[in-house]
Amino acid sequence: MKTTSTTDLTIRRAQERGHADHGWLNSHHSFSFADYYDPAHSGFRSLRVINDDRVAPGRGFGAHPHHDMEIFSYVLEGALAHRDSLGNSRVLQPGQVQLMSAGRGVTHSEFNPSADKLTHFLQIWILPRERGLAPTYTEWHPTVEHATAPKVLLISPDGRQGSATIHQDADIYRLRLKTGESVTHELKPGRGAWLQIADGTLAFNGVELATGDGASTEIPGLLTFTATGPVEALLFDLK
Secondary structure (H helix, E strand, O other), X not given: OOXXXXXXXXXEOHHHOEEEEOOOEEEEEOOOEOOEOXXXXXXXOOEXXXXXXXXXXXXXXXXXXXXXXXXXXXXXXXXXXXXXXXXXXXXXXXXXXXXXXXXXXXXXXXXXXXXXXXXXXXXEEEOOOOOOOOOEEEEEOOOHXXXXXXXXXXXXXXXXXXXXXXXXXXXXXXXXXXXXXEEXXXXXXXXXXXXXXXXXXXXXXXXEEOOOOEEEEOOOEEEEEEEEEEEEEEEEEEO
C-alpha cells in the first residue's frame, strides 16, 4: 500500500490559530469562528469548528440554541457539565465524549462545575449529512481496555465498536501513544484526514507536530503516527 508522503500534508500550527481571551474563557480556533475570520481556514470537508477551550472555575456557556450541526466535546482536563432541551444533564470527565445532533433545533449549556479547577476541552462542530433531522444525544465513555489502547474509535455513523453516533460519514478516533509507539490508518480514495494534537508530540508521516497543531491530507494511502513523546490526539476520517 502506498504511504502518503510528507509533501502531501497541509500543516496548521498551533500559533497560527485564531485566539480569543474573554477572561473566563481562553479559546484557540483552528477554523474561522465568531469574531475570528480567516477565509483560508474555514473548515475541512464537513469539519467546521475545532475550538481548544479553557474555562475558568464556575464559568461556562449559558443556554443557547443550535440547529443543523453535529457538536461534540472531548474533555482533556477537569469536568464539563452539559444540559440541553432534550432533557440530558451530564458531567463529563477527562477522556469522555458527548455528541449532540442539533438537528431541527436544540438549546444547551456547558459549564465548568468546579469551584477551583480549570476545564480544558475540545469543542468540535461537523456538518450533518442532511438538514432538519430530529435532535439526538449520545456519549462515549472509555472502558478499562480503552485507557491504554493506542487507537480507539470514538464516533462513527453506525455506532460500531460502541462509538457515539454521528449523522455524517465521519469516523473519529482517539490516539493515545507512549513515546516511540506507532499506529497506522488507511485513508481510502475520496476521503480526507485531519489530525488534531490535543497534548504532546508525534510525527505524522515524518512531520513533527506538537500540542495544538493540526495536519490534513486528501491523498489516499497509509498514514503513520509515531509518538516522539507521550501524546493524545484526535484523528478525523471524513467523506
